[in-house]
Amino acid sequence: MLEEICLSREVILIDHTTGELEAKHFAIVETTASAPGPGEVLVRNRWFRVSISTRLMAEQGAEEVKGIPFPPLNPGDTLADGAIGEVVQAGRGCDLRVGSLVMHSLGWREYAVVPATQCKVINTPTVDPAAWLGHGWTAYAALTQCVQVRPGDTVFVTSGAGAIGSMAGQIARLLGATRVIGSTSGQEKAQWMQTELGYDAVVTRDGGSIREQLAAAAPDGIDVIVDMVGGEQLAAAIEQTREGARCVLLGALTAELNPRNATLKALVEVDTFQLILKGVTVRGFSADEHAPTLFDAWLRQVDTWQHEGLIWLPHTTIKGLDNAPYALQEACAGRLKGLVMVELEAL
Numbered sequence: 417m418l419e420e421i422c423l424s425r426e427v428i429l430i431d432h433t434t435g436e437l438e439a440k441h442f443a444i445v446e447t448t449a450s451a452p453g454p455g456e457v458l459v460r461n462r463w464f465r466v467s468i469s470t471r472l473m474a475e476q477g478a479e480e481v482k483g484i485p486f487p488p489l490n491p492g493d494t495l496a497d498g499a500i501g502e503v504v505q506a507g508r509g510c511d512l513r514v515g516s517l518v519m520h521s522l523g524w525r526e527y528a529v530v531p532a533t534q535c536k537v538i539n540t541p542t543v544d545p546a547a548w549l550g551h552g553w554t555a556y557a558a559l560t561q562c563v564q565v566r567p568g569d570t571v572f573v574t575s576g577a578g579a580i581g582s583m584a585g586q587i588a589r590l591l592g593a594t595r596v597i598g599s600t601s602g603q604e605k606a607q608w609m610q611t612e613l614g615y616d617a618v619v620t621r622d623g624g625s626i627r628e629q630l631a632a633a634a635p636d637g638i639d640v641i642v643d644m645v646g647g648e649q650l651a652a653a654i655e656q657t658r659e660g661a662r663c664v665l666l667g668a669l670t671a672e673l674n675p676r677n678a679t680l681k682a683l684v685e686v687d688t689f690q691l692i693l694k695g696v697t698v699r700g701f702s703a704d705e706h707a708p709t710l711f712d713a714w715l716r717q718v719d720t721w722q723h724e725g726l727i728w729l730p731h732t733t734i735k736g737l738d739n740a741p742y743a744l745q746e747a748c749a750g751r752l753k754g755l756v757m758v759e760l761e762a763l
């Protein structure tokens with residue numbers, strides 16, 4: 417039985433990336449999935465998430481960055497990310513049953529040996545992988561635990577078409593925001609954000625001064641900033657805040673996806689007088705600190721919103737492990753929208 421399924425393929429980093437991340441930085445290698453030890457399960461993956469943070473993990477010197485929220489990758493290392501798969505073998509003393517569908521963190525491979533304690537069982541009759549693997553829950557955590565959106569708020573979401581942003585705009589509206597503004601690279605995505613995601617206005621990186629665009633889009637000011645970008649966009653948003661505004665910092669894409677050199681140093685020039693005079697709160701936030709009880713709350717909430725037709729989980733699904741490096745390349749280049757997932761063949 418195991419003999420028939422033990423060959424597995426996985427994606428490894430060939431060499432550290434500098435400059436633009438490309439599919440050629442990765443290779444697909446054949447390996448042997450070992451039998452699960454006591455307390456472990458062998459999982460055949462069905463879907464895994466593709467996250468742009470892999471760009472930083474693969475960067476030369478990533479291991480020297482203190483506080484990096486994910487393990488740096490060295491040449492030869494197998495990539496990892498959130499995944500959903502089916503248990504095909506359970507080790508001794510393990511109460512997970514063969515056939516169970518589980519979520520875990522060892523994507524980018526066909527088979528994974530995972531400690532049962534690190535698996536979250538999916539016990540619903542059907543599974544929407546975008547709800548489980550998507551960053552809607554990150555947006556939900558940020559907007560309910562870090563900044564509370566109040567009825568009447570004007571909310572600005574940077575990278576509003578991205579994995580987190582495409583959900584944050586919708587969730588902000590569901591939590592009571594009356595005006596939701598997003599940012600993106602150009603007109604095509606801006607149009608999509610307004611027609612499909614319900615943004616009232618979108619500012620674009622190719623549309624001239626962000627400061628001027630934002631002043632026109634939010635003439636009465638901004639109450640909540642959900643920032644994934646940093647740089648000029650964050651500075652302009654802070655200038656445009658209303659009294660008592662709240663700002664949650666989730667990412668710094670200007671630094672992270674800098675085409676010349678990805679970095680975790682995300683410097684921004686901010687007028688601190690604005691923060692003081694208007695009593696603006698700025699908080700960095702990591703959704704992972706709130707798992708797992710909040711994650712369960714998110715799953716219940718998104719299920720309700722989906723049944724009521726109030727939310728959409730935008731995603732791009734790319735089929736086959738062979739295309740996974742390409743999916744990452746395209747995500748980092750900004751050519752995809754929403755969550756990016758790879759789907760592997762069913763058993």
Ligand SMILES: NC(=O)c1ccc[n+]([C@@H]2O[C@H](COP(=O)([O-])OP(=O)(O)OC[C@H]3O[C@@H](n4cnc5c(N)ncnc54)[C@H](OP(=O)(O)O)[C@@H]3O)[C@@H](O)[C@H]2O)c1
Pocket residue numbers: 467468469551554575576577578579580581599600601602605644645665666667668669670672673674675701702703704747748749750751752753754
């Ligand atoms: N705090 C947390 O709990 C947490 C959890 C997960 C991820 N994160 C972080 O949150 C941020 C967003 O993550 P995500 O997965 O949702 O990513 P994402 O927004 O889907 O990132 C990809 C998008 O970034 C935009 N982009 C590309 N180059 C850019 C540049 N130079 N400046 C500004 N935007 C650029 C592009 O969108 P446009 O074409 O629309 O500009 C691209 O499609 C990342 O920094 C990530 O590390 C935080």
